[in-house]
Amino acid sequence: MTRQLPPPPTDQYVTLPDARLVSTRALLTARENLTDTINARAMMCVHGGAGFGKTMTVTSCLRALEPDEDIRRITFHARATTRAVRHELHTALELPGPPPRYASESDHLLKNALATHPRTLVLDEAQWLQSDQLEYVRYLWDDPYTQLAIVFVGGEGCYQALRKEPMLSSRIFIWQRFTRLTEDEVLDVIPLYHPIWADADPDDIAFADQRAAHGNFRNWARLTAHTHTALERTGRPGVDQEVLRWAVSCLGSGT
Known part of the structure; x- marks a missing residue:
């Protein structure tokens, strides 16, 4: 299977020889939560302030937990349109050719690809997603033939953004909030x-x-x-x- 996760040396925020991944309570909880979410082919939200280790934890846990899982990660750096989300998915799934011009054709292609085998989709910096894009993700996950587990990872505003979407938030299997170390x-x-x-x-x-x-x-x-x-x-x-x-x-x- 294909795994689109960065290599372990990039887990650390800065290049620091001999730095280790440490098992905080948040990491141990995330490991269990991610396992349960993937097994259920469900959706999970990991949220919290900047620098609390959310992305590093999710990436390292997924790398260790699912050696045979097809994991695709998309990172958003600005507010995206639904068209841009379709294109990002097309690229992340390594589908042939350029993304289709028409939304219906793109949706058909994406749903067919997502139905071929189980996948885990990580949407990082999910606080940048707006109502239309969140609804589109739910639309793909809701399809009876897609075999998706989805992990939303986001900083400040992510929890509020997902909670504002009742159709989506009611489907979130696990919410995990990252906080400062005590x-x-x-x-x-x-x-x-x-x-x-x-x-x-x-x-x-x-x-x-x-x-x-x-x-x-x-x-x-x-x-x-x-x-x-x-x-x-x-x-x-x-x-x-x-x-x-x-x-x-x-x-x-x-x-």
Whole structure:
């Protein structure tokens, strides 16, 4: 089967040697939720603030859970028209030739393709989809012959956008909201995230979280990259307050 998921090294927000995927509570929950959604050929919504690890979690879990699953991912970067969604699907499914000119012809082609075997469709940055496009996705999923599992992944506004569509939201099998890491989670998972934190003083990790990261995994990735650079340049054996203050300053937080 074809898998349109990026390679594992791209899971991390920044290029950071030795960074690891850590099993947060959100990741473990997502793994179960994605398994249940795929098994039921249902729809799921993963939503939450920017930098909370939604896309990384969904991508890594799908890569591990379904080695034989046909997974296609579409990422939206701006408000899309329904015509654009048809064209994106045509490309993602690797259908021959250019997308048909007429909507009815395109719909017929897409539904036939989606009926050939089970597929999982990931719609990333789904907050950019408007009512017409969400209704079109539901229309494809509702067809009795398509064998689709759909995972909506989106930032702020995604939950509200889907909830405003009663025909769609009533069909969402699982809703999962991503939030910031708690203080306890930070102290549990950050030492596992990268070797520079493995032997760090918990007070220093807490300091870094309070000053800059704020339980946001994207912030932790940036902070770790800057801290790693500082340790390499200074030759210091481990994290300390001076190194952290410099790293925090690079993020525009603190001094």
